[in-house]
Amino acid sequence: MDHAEQTRVSILSLILHEAWHRKAGSLLLLLAIVTAVALPVAFYTAGQASVRETSRLMRDLGYNLRIIPKDTDMTVFWDQGYSDKTMDGAGVQRFASRDDLSYNHLIAMLQRRVDWDGGPVILTGLATEVSPKGKKKSSMIFTVQPGDMCVGHAVAKRLGLREGESVEFGGQTFRIDKCLAESGSDEDLRAWIDLPTAQQLLDAPGRVNEIKALECHCKAPEVDTLAKLRTELESVLPDAQVLRLRDIATVRREQRNMAERYFAVVLPIVLLGAGLWIALLTVLNVRERREECGVLRALGHSKGRLVSLFLGKNALLGVAGGVVGFGLGTLVAITCGPLVFETPRGQAITHWALLPLSMILAPLFAMAAAFVPTALAATTDPADTLRGPG
Amino acid sequence: MIELRDVELRYDDTVALRDVDLELPAGEFAIVRGPSGSGKSTLLLTIGGMLRPTRGSVRFQGHDLYAIDERARGRLRGTDIGFVFQMFHLVPYLDLVQNVLLAGGDGATRSPERIDRARATLERVGLQDRMHHTPAELSAGERQRVAVGRALFHEPKLVLADEPTGNLDPDNADAVLDLLSEFHQGGGTVILVTHARAGDDRATAHYALECGRLAAAART
Numbered sequence A: 001m002d003h004a005e006q007t008r009v010s011i012l013s014l015i016l017h018e019a020w021h022r023k024a025g026s027l028l029l030l031l032a033i034v035t036a037v038a039l040p041v042a043f044y045t046a047g048q049a050s051v052r053e054t055s056r057l058m059r060d061l062g063y064n065l066r067i068i069p070k071d072t073d074m075t076v077f078w079d080q081g082y083s084d085k086t087m088d089g090a091g092v093q094r095f096a097s098r099d100d101l102s103y104n105h106l107i108a109m110l111q112r113r114v115d116w117d118g119g120p121v122i123l124t125g126l127a128t129e130v131s132p133k134g135k136k137k138s139s140m141i142f143t144v145q146p147g148d149m150c151v152g153h154a155v156a157k158r159l160g161l162r163e164g165e166s167v168e169f170g171g172q173t174f175r176i177d178k179c180l181a182e183s184g185s186d187e188d189l190r191a192w193i194d195l196p197t198a199q200q201l202l203d204a205p206g207r208v209n210e211i212k213a214l215e216c217h218c219k220a221p222e223v224d225t226l227a228k229l230r231t232e233l234e235s236v237l238p239d240a241q242v243l244r245l246r247d248i249a250t251v252r253r254e255q256r257n258m259a260e261r262y263f264a265v266v267l268p269i270v271l272l273g274a275g276l277w278i279a280l281l282t283v284l285n286v287r288e289r290r291e292e293c294g295v296l297r298a299l300g301h302s303k304g305r306l307v308s309l310f311l312g313k314n315a316l317l318g319v320a321g322g323v324v325g326f327g328l329g330t331l332v333a334i335t336c337g338p339l340v341f342e343t344p345r346g347q348a349i350t351h352w353a354l355l356p357l358s359m360i361l362a363p364l365f366a367m368a369a370a371f372v373p374t375a376l377a378a379t380t381d382p383a384d385t386l387r388g389p390g
Numbered sequence B: 001m002i003e004l005r006d007v008e009l010r011y012d013d014t015v016a017l018r019d020v021d022l023e024l025p026a027g028e029f030a031i032v033r034g035p036s037g038s039g040k041s042t043l044l045l046t047i048g049g050m051l052r053p054t055r056g057s058v059r060f061q062g063h064d065l066y067a068i069d070e071r072a073r074g075r076l077r078g079t080d081i082g083f084v085f086q087m088f089h090l091v092p093y094l095d096l097v098q099n100v101l102l103a104g105g106d107g108a109t110r111s112p113e114r115i116d117r118a119r120a121t122l123e124r125v126g127l128q129d130r131m132h133h134t135p136a137e138l139s140a141g142e143r144q145r146v147a148v149g150r151a152l153f154h155e156p157k158l159v160l161a162d163e164p165t166g167n168l169d170p171d172n173a174d175a176v177l178d179l180l181s182e183f184h185q186g187g188g189t190v191i192l193v194t195h196a197r198a199g200d201d202r203a204t205a206h207y208a209l210e211c212g213r214l215a216a217a218a219r220t
Helices: A011-021 A023-061 A074-080 A091-097 A153-159 A195-201 A226-236 A248-288 A290-298 A303-341 A354-379 B040-047 B070-080 B096-101 B112-124 B140-153 B170-185
Strands: A063-069 A105-116 A119-126 A148-151 A166-169 A172-179 A190-194 A210-218 A240-244 B002-011 B014-024 B029-033 B055-060 B081-084 B158-162 B189-194 B205-210 B213-219
Touching (some): A011 A023, A011 A303, A023 A303, A091 A105, A105 A195, A190 A195, A226 A240, A248 A290, A248 A303, A248 A354, B014 B040, B040 B158, B040 B189, B070 B081, B112 B140, B140 B170
Parallel strands (some): A148 A172, B029 B189, B029 B205
Antiparallel strands (some): A148 A190, A166 A172
């Protein structure tokens, strides 16, 4: 007796023989299942890559903060672009001395709108930028030496200022160190001088009205949220409040949220389509096998066995589709995810936990989609297909 | 062995069987003859527990077939009844051995002994060289011989044959009828429905079916 004969003609064997016999139908069924699995796997994998990338950016970029006096009228602040109140300028040093907060750039400034030869200028006193101890950072903004002045494009144009010439302002003489190029922001209306001179001119000795903390972090990752950061800063700068600038990570997170919302719409449609596809293929399979169902019933096989044949096929292809769909989805996420979520290549990693999940859910999905046509196959009167012309 | 009492079977407005009474002892080779559309296949499926009559009762070996549940009827077919159809109805994706092994229903085991018997059955119907072929690779006569082998494999007490020679040439028809005769001579009961003259010389009882009404024609 050879091996083929010894093979038990079990349900599994019948399913495998039938699936192989009707290869095209089986492949289409497999394709439907693969599609239904690959899309969620791809999106999840790419989405997780985006989450990690956002976290990395948040971690790397930190918070870009504007620290302003606590009693600032925010309406005025947003209207004129700076606080009309002041706070102790020594807060910068207290901030810089904290061990539990890190930053890359720390700049104190005093700014106020003044009149200069009949036109408005935002006079901005800049302190020397503070960098972390032991870290030499390139400055985020230019520094202004005492006696020097940098002017924005609109100011230089209105007053006809040129670099290197001397000007009189507030009873003092300044050398125009830089005439900045047009920026398209309120910088065009600014005139920068050193902070002590600005404090003197504006009659606010030792005072500032803004500290910019760029790329700022709490060192403990678990407190790396804005609320926690605000609490931490409260102790350093009790007379200040903190505003967070929108950063690229926020934009990216919003982009991911948008993709997730889009996915929430697309996924049910794809699953519904795949489900209908599977149901339709099962209907065709049932129609094609009506005679077989009839003869099996005539030979004494039960309805349960018929149901097992159809649902078993979907379950088996579901397992295979789950594995293939997982692989394909992961591959798509790794290759195409960076385009969709604008994440760097290499961020998407294989989520192995999805493999057993796919292998369980895909057969269940395939069986659920095939349930109605299978039930119809089992309840169809076998005599209809077996009755001859007589 | 088989007893039909006042059996009527309707499809909507059509009466396929009407007032059918039949009492057939074990060991008979009965031929039911009738023209196409006379209800021959319907009668056979009704006797085989596949088609519930609208009225009347069908008893097989003392069991009221339609009083027992469907699973029990299925088990009874799996053990005591064999079917042969005009269109063979072999499973296209299984080889001949596996097709024969399907006989016996849910309870059939695939023991080495059964596989040996399936091979022996195929040898008996003259297909020892085609055991691992699929039905599509066989001629009509060979397919019908496989179908007869499948019907006989589980050693049923009754074989119901629906136009088993309808699609066969005379030689193959004879071969199939020989197999049924052999089963009958071994003590089995055969009911063969046909519209042709086939099998007349082998039958022990003849019936005529016309417009759903069954009448005894002759006994030999």
